[in-house]
Amino acid sequence: MTAPAPTRSSAELIRAEEPVLAHNYHPLPVVVARAEGTWVEDVEGRRYLDMLAGYSALNFGHRHPALIEAAHRQLDRLTLTSRAFHNDQLAEFAERLTALTGLDMVLPMNTGAEAVESGIKVARKWAYDVKGVPADRATIVVAAENFHGRTTTIVSFSTDETARAGFGPFTPGFRIVPYNDLAAMEAAIDETTAAVLLEPIQGEAGVIIPDDGYLAGVRALTERAGCLLIADEIQSGLGRTGRTLAVEHEGVVPDVLLLGKALGGGIVPVSAVVARREVLSVLHPGEHGSTFGGNPLAAGVGTAVVELLETGEYQRRAAELGVVLRGGLHRLVGRGVVGFRARGLWAGVDVDPAIGTGREVSERLMGEGVLVKDTHGSTIRLAPPLTITAEELESALASLEKVLGA
Numbered sequence: 045m046t047a048p049a050p051t052r053s054s055a056e057l058i059r060a061e062e063p064v065l066a067h068n069y070h071p072l073p074v075v076v077a078r079a080e081g082t083w084v085e086d087v088e089g090r091r092y093l094d095m096l097a098g099y100s101a102l103n104f105g106h107r108h109p110a111l112i113e114a115a116h117r118q119l120d121r122l123t124l125t126s127r128a129f130h131n132d133q134l135a136e137f138a139e140r141l142t143a144l145t146g147l148d149m150v151l152p153m154n155t156g157a158e159a160v161e162s163g164i165k166v167a168r169k170w171a172y173d174v175k176g177v178p179a180d181r182a183t184i185v186v187a188a189e190n191f192h193g194r195t196t197t198i199v200s201f202s203t204d205e206t207a208r209a210g211f212g213p214f215t216p217g218f219r220i221v222p223y224n225d226l227a228a229m230e231a232a233i234d235e236t237t238a239a240v241l242l243e244p245i246q247g248e249a250g251v252i253i254p255d256d257g258y259l260a261g262v263r264a265l266t267e268r269a270g271c272l273l274i275a276d277e278i279q280s281g282l283g284r285t286g287r288t289l290a291v292e293h294e295g296v297v298p299d300v301l302l303l304g305k306a307l308g309g310g311i312v313p314v315s316a317v318v319a320r321r322e323v324l325s326v327l328h329p330g331e332h333g334s335t336f337g338g339n340p341l342a343a344g345v346g347t348a349v350v351e352l353l354e355t356g357e358y359q360r361r362a363a364e365l366g367v368v369l370r371g372g373l374h375r376l377v378g379r380g381v382v383g384f385r386a387r388g389l390w391a392g393v394d395v396d397p398a399i400g401t402g403r404e405v406s407e408r409l410m411g412e413g414v415l416v417k418d419t420h421g422s423t424i425r426l427a428p429p430l431t432i433t434a435e436e437l438e439s440a441l442a443s444l445e446k447v448l449g450a
């Protein structure tokens with residue numbers, strides 16, 4: 045990890061951001077200057093174990109050699125064509141991604157929110173063109189406490205007032221039901237329903253894992269009603285839970301899969317709508333697009349990401365180390381931790397509010413050289429790179445134990 049000597053200290057850089065950057069985030073007071081694998085280093089050279097991994101965008105760690113090599117290779121040849129022309133990277137990316145996911149076609153986009161928006165548009169078009177829903181009447185059923193991104197349409201069906209307030213008027217056509225409630229889901233679906241859009245595990249809500257049978261139940265309901273199931277695996281997918289996709293834990297195959305974050309290897313924004321042919325075939329030239337979607341740099345890196353997942357190594361690591369993570373958290377229950385939910389290398393940990401808010405615990409962990417992120421109230425989220433070692437994971441758990449005073 046070598047970089048030019050910094051000209052400003054962490055404190056100076058944090059102060060410098062204040063007047064010139066929008067205040068839509070409240071970052072921990074650490075200024076990262078370089079990173080490798082599971083470790084990041086700040087401007088002053090202090091090292092931290094990254095237990096957030098860019099909200100799962102860094103599933104393969106920082107600067108994974110195979111991904112950096114793919115990016116360099118592509119940077120030296122071709123970076124952007126727009127979709128006005130073909131590029132020589134896109135076919136292989138789509139071939140490998142469909143093979144990995146068991147679906148038929150890919151619509152490449154850039155950010156997660158764009159994949160969600162695109163999935164919504166595709167589902168609505170499918171409802172009109174294939175299902176025969178009358179024009180402008182299509183509905184999409186979503187779950188309360190969802191997090192699917194930040195665009196105007198997506199916040200239209202958020203139940204988080206902080207994400208919504210002040211951003212109306214909102215896009216109509218969404219029905220919100222409680223998560224993990226099959227009866228409510230069944231009641232909300234009718235002949236206008238184009239799709240059910242769900243996170244198989246709700247990440248931002250605090251790593252909320254539905255009861256066994258819920259996802260399979262929703263799949264059965266959507267099949268019976270003749271509507272689509274859209275799985276937003278932008279955070280849960282690509283190895284995080286110990287499988288390639290979180291829906292695999294229930295043997296569910298969605299009609300539409302939304303991927304992002306780790307698909308870009310932590311290097312470039314790459315997202316995708318991956319779907320059955322009947323569904324994605326509703327799009328024709330001119331009806332949807334993105335200047336950067338499917339660019340050769342993104343496709344080259346995305347292909348390298350899929351190649352890593354084809355080995356099964358990262359899914360296996362997440363499953364095996366997930367046992368260590370769960371075991372460590374289990375030991376802390378009643379000793380600073382009031383509860384936790386975990387699957388693979390992903391956990392939402394509710395700390396005793398008497399000990400501190402999630403933010404306070406995150407700051408104390410930072411003092412111990414471990415970076416995490418709080419969600420609501422006293423919940424912190426653990427999502428380390430899937431390349432983490434058992435020793436590193438144990439040391440992060442020991443730091444958590446220390447800051448909780450257990």
Ligand SMILES: Cc1ncc(COP(=O)(O)O)c(C=O)c1O
Pocket residue numbers: 099155156157158160191192193194243247248276277278279280304305
């Ligand atoms: C499940 C889910 N969907 C969509 C998004 C939005 O992704 P992006 O921030 O890349 O727009 C996120 C981001 O956290 C997410 O967790």
